[in-house]
Amino acid sequence: MKKFLDDDFLLTNETARTLFHDYASKMPIIDYHCHIIPQEIAENRKFDNITQVWLGGDHYKWRVIRSCGVDEDLITGNKSSDREKFQKFAECLPKAIGNPVYHWTHLELRRYFGYDGVLNADTAEEVWNLCNKKLQEDGMSVRGLIKQSNVRAIATTDDPIDSLEWHQKLKDDPTFDVKVVPAWRPDKAMNINKPDFAEYMQKLAKVSDISIQTVEDVRTALAKRMEFFDSMGCRASDHGVDYLMYNPATEEELNAILKKGLNGQALTQDEIEKYKYAILLFVGRKYAKLGWVMELHYGALRSVNDRMFERVGPDSGFDCIATYCCADGAAKFLNELNNTGELPKTIIYPLNPTDNAMVGALIGCFQGTEAEGKLQQGSAWWFNDTKTGMIEQMTSLANLGVLGTFAGMLTDSRSFLSYTRHEYFRRILCNLIGTWVENGEYPDDIEYLGKMVQDISFNNTNRYFGFHV
Template sequence: MKAFMDKDFLLETETAKKLFHDYAEKTPILDYHCHINPKEIAEDRQFDNITQVWLGGDHYKWRFMRSCGVDEKYITGDASDYEKFCKWAECLGKAIGNPLFHWSHLELQRYFGYTGVLNKNTADEVWNLCNEKLQQPSMSVRNLIKQSNVTLICTTDDPIDSLEWHKKLAADDTFDVKVLPAWRPDKAMNIEKPDYLDYLEKLAAAAGMTEINSFASLKEALKNRMAFFASMGCNVSDHALEYVMYYPASDDELEEIFLKRLNKMVLTKEEELKFKTAFMLFVGKEYHKLDWAMQLHYGCKRDNNTLMFEKLGPDTGYDC
């Protein structure tokens, strides 16, 4: 009988096995888009338990748990880490065929040496095994990265970020994995968001400007921050792009739209898209000058549950 998710999982032909085991498996990973916190890498965090590793910020798992009817208490609420893990284990049996099922079991095999199946009956066994192993020095954040054969990590960073942890990592010669920032300017583009004007104040401060009072001054602030990011080794950008239409507008019209938003007036959908089109054209030209790559998350619908967005904020499992 074939072993559960063995070393040839998904490799159905001899050619596939040869290509993976003789070539791909040993190839170093250049991770140019991830959400690892650079602070955790700089401080080489040691996790207390498997819930912190798996469920601390993984909104894909959160979304699936909600689909299974799990109460929010056990997802982002005040339940204990043990209780949250047990709820995840209970849900996982319903995830067969979903990549979450594969990811979870491959991680249990490769990092914890567990070859069984995680479900509500094995939850205690897996909880104890993982937590005991996580106390070993080999399971710190940096060592997990090294075990994964990762040689480059690009984190996800807002234009206003100080990049202080990237500075510390760049100066630390005890860790030879390159950790670079990636430019994620969604908050500067999302002119329709309620907190947009508050964000402009923070962006102006980060760029050393007294204020951002026009589209032209917004572009200057962004160029200032791009130069700083470039000085820290950044060479990739990253955008969540909800729309796919092209809405051209003149410079005068764009300034009128921006002024309207500064005056706290509601923009039409067309005005919003004209601004976003101009924004993307501007940054695209700047990236070309800097020789940056542009990554696009295309056609995402963000924060589509108003009630839960108001309770939990963005990136909590309500995108689609």
């Protein structure tokens, strides 16, 4: 029997162990999509206790606790202490066998806090005291955690109306040499069906110094903000869309739809699609001019629990996987950009794993000379960044495309302890490749394979996004 989480965790053969220990583990990290707050990096925040850095904003852990029947006050509420919330997590964690949260939690305890035991109800007090003491050390501030994780670059997720003042402070700070850049997330400018759309467009108009009356005004405002983001080092956009669509419309139609949206009038699904498609097509063309990567995350049903949405708001763990079928819309959207030579480097992340093969086949239709793997299937995302989900995503990509050009892993996280997810990914990657080699499905060329896993771990991402770190 293997020891829990030993040095060869998830590495089941000699080739895998060599690839991980001698090659992948040594590579730095580029976190090209995350939700951490740049202000906390700029101010070099220190956390008072492990609950703040571990459970604050982490809906993965919240879902584990909720599944054990724990009252919301002991998860996200203000009536319980951080110590009480930590205790409940510790009590629930042992039940989460097979859940990556169990692995991530213990990887974080080992790598950042030097704790080799297991977290449960009985050890909670020991772990609480150990972690809180450790968090007071100089190297455990936000910047310290980033540096000890060997992170070279971070792309946050930022709204077009953001001033990017904290990114500017980081650019001006010579004491921190990790590149922190914004990533463009224009969802609010596209979500014409949302109740706060009109209010948001007023803010976009103000920050862009443009009166927004027509769709062309929207395009002009967004273009001005994209130029600003580009000047601040932005290398990528990110879109959270329900599904990828193709629904072209005339400018007259679009202006009529926008007018209804600005006036808070009800819109049909056809009208919503036409507006969203027009804006996505425009920004896609702009990304190509700027040399940005277009990231498309699709397939989530968001905030499906009305009662809990009213209580705790969005992005709190009440989302699930949708079953949208959008192969036709996605293909026609990419084709329209490609027809005019304005298809940017693009990463598509399907949330429904049944779409892995569809996306893997689709990206092969639009590759180009601008980059190896110009079109990418994104790493296993959200509900799929499990051991099984990562294996399925990489196996599908390898079956239908070229795994060696894969841009690799990201945290998609709000936690500064989540960089161990890169280690988790790299171990799974090396074991997958090692298994193929030891089964006689690929030559035992360790030097070439070592370079391949280093590329997938870091080098491909560095080249693809143009971080130059």
